[in-house]
Amino acid sequence: MGQKRLFGAVSPRAAGDPVDTAGEPVGSPVSHYETQVRRIWRRFLRHRMAVIGGCVVIGLLLMALSADVISPHDPLDLDTQRRFIPPLKDMTYFLGTDEMGRDVLSRLFHGGRISLVVGIAAMFATIVTGMAIGLISGFYGGRIDTILMRFTDTMLCFPQVFLLLVLAAFVTPTVASIALIIGFTSWMEVARIIRAQIQYIKEQDFIQAAHALGASESRIMFRELLPNAVAPVMVSATLNVANAVLMESYISFLGYGIQPPLASWGNMLTNAQSYFDLAPWLAILPGAMITLTVMSFNFLGDGLRDALDPRLRM
Numbered sequence: 033m034g035q036k037r038l039f040g041a042v043s044p045r046a047a048g049d050p051v052d053t054a055g056e057p058v059g060s061p062v063s064h065y066e067t068q069v070r071r072i073w074r075r076f077l078r079h080r081m082a083v084i085g086g087c088v089v090i091g092l093l094l095m096a097l098s099a100d101v102i103s104p105h106d107p108l109d110l111d112t113q114r115r116f117i118p119p120l121k122d123m124t125y126f127l128g129t130d131e132m133g134r135d136v137l138s139r140l141f142h143g144g145r146i147s148l149v150v151g152i153a154a155m156f157a158t159i160v161t162g163m164a165i166g167l168i169s170g171f172y173g174g175r176i177d178t179i180l181m182r183f184t185d186t187m188l189c190f191p192q193v194f195l196l197l198v199l200a201a202f203v204t205p206t207v208a209s210i211a212l213i214i215g216f217t218s219w220m221e222v223a224r225i226i227r228a229q230i231q232y233i234k235e236q237d238f239i240q241a242a243h244a245l246g247a248s249e250s251r252i253m254f255r256e257l258l259p260n261a262v263a264p265v266m267v268s269a270t271l272n273v274a275n276a277v278l279m280e281s282y283i284s285f286l287g288y289g290i291q292p293p294l295a296s297w298g299n300m301l302t303n304a305q306s307y308f309d310l311a312p313w314l315a316i317l318p319g320a321m322i323t324l325t326v327m328s329f330n331f332l333g334d335g336l337r338d339a340l341d342p343r344l345r346m
Contacts, residue, residue, distance in 0.1 A: 075339040082335020088328035096145040105135035107142045108293050116311045130314055131307055140321060143295035147277050147325070150211045150296070154276035155269055157215020162222025163258070163265065169223070170230025171253055181227070184220050192217050193282055200288035210289055214279045222268050229261040263340040267333050274329035281322050297322050 077083060095102070104126070111133035119128040119136075127137040169180040187195075195217040203209045233239065234257060242252050277297075283289040284298025292299060297318040304314035 072339045076335050079335035079338055081331045082338075085328040085331030085335065088324065089332055092144060092148060092325060092328070095141055096148045099141040099145045103135075103138035103141045105138045107134060107138040107295055110134060116307075118311075119313050119317075127317060128311070128313055131303065131311070136314065136317060139295040139300060140297075140317060143297045143300055143318065144321060144325075146207060146290055146294065146296040147280055147298070147322075148273075150207055150214065150280045150290075151273045151276040151325075153208070153211035154214035154218065154279070155272040157212055158218045158222055158272045158276070159265060159269055161216060162219035162268070163226050165219065166223040166226025167230055167253060167258060167261075170227040171234060171249070171257065173231075177227075180223075184223050187217075188220050192279065196279060196283050197286065197288055200283050205289055205291055207290065210280060210283070211276070214276045218272060218275060218279070222265070222272070225264050225268060226261055229264060230257050233257055233260050264337075266340065267337040270329050270333035270336060274326040274333070277322065277325050277329075 104124075111129075114125070114129050114133045115131060117125050117129040119126065121128070125135050125137070127135075127140065130136055130139070165180050165184065169177045196213060199213045199217070200210070203213065234252075239252065239256055242256055247256070280289055280296065281298035281301065284296050285302045287302060289298050290296040292303070300318040301315055301322075304311070304318070308315050
């Protein structure tokens, strides 16, 4: 007789037991996990805008990673003799030049790297902070929950842009500091989502069984509760990258973000506002890249939400 895996143990399998295409018995943990992954993947692929958004996001990340290789010029190279060359007029400068004679295409590539690094780093800060507060609040409840949620409500009372500007005014603007400022002013919604998930999951039978078997609090929190709340975290992560890119553009546009000569899409917009009548492409191109990035991450987040939510049938 063959052998059948059952939760890590080995038990006899009858010759007639059905198996899946991978050779695993139907109903085994491995088979069930692979089936779930395939189902999620199929549901994601049916969301056409999410697929397009995902492809654009991958393209943007590749652009950021290879900016030094694919840039036709040094983004800091100045030449006042070639100022305000329009796009497509000189193929050496495919998207034209700015007020200092710098290549716009090269600055878009390097500015995208900065904006995406800030967005992704801010997302990690947001998710880690929100998960920690939401997990502790939802698990312990009582007075701890009340204190943490009132603190969260207090933070939500302040407009995020206002908090960003206040903090940015007292901190030296670097890529790391801007990312942390955005992350530490964006965690509130994630905390509320995780708290709601944890409060629901901790009432389930398998959590009660873990308590009855004497599992430690840390094991229940990090091995049982948190993995089961990961779906909304993944959706929040993609949406928070879009929000962070937008926030970085806001504060850079207002002069509190990434400082010249280092390029980001936000400070490219700031430099372009004085020359909009003379060279509108200096504002249109970085604005279009910000719009494309935010829309792509939002579409990707929508697709992940629909694919991971078992209540939705696509």
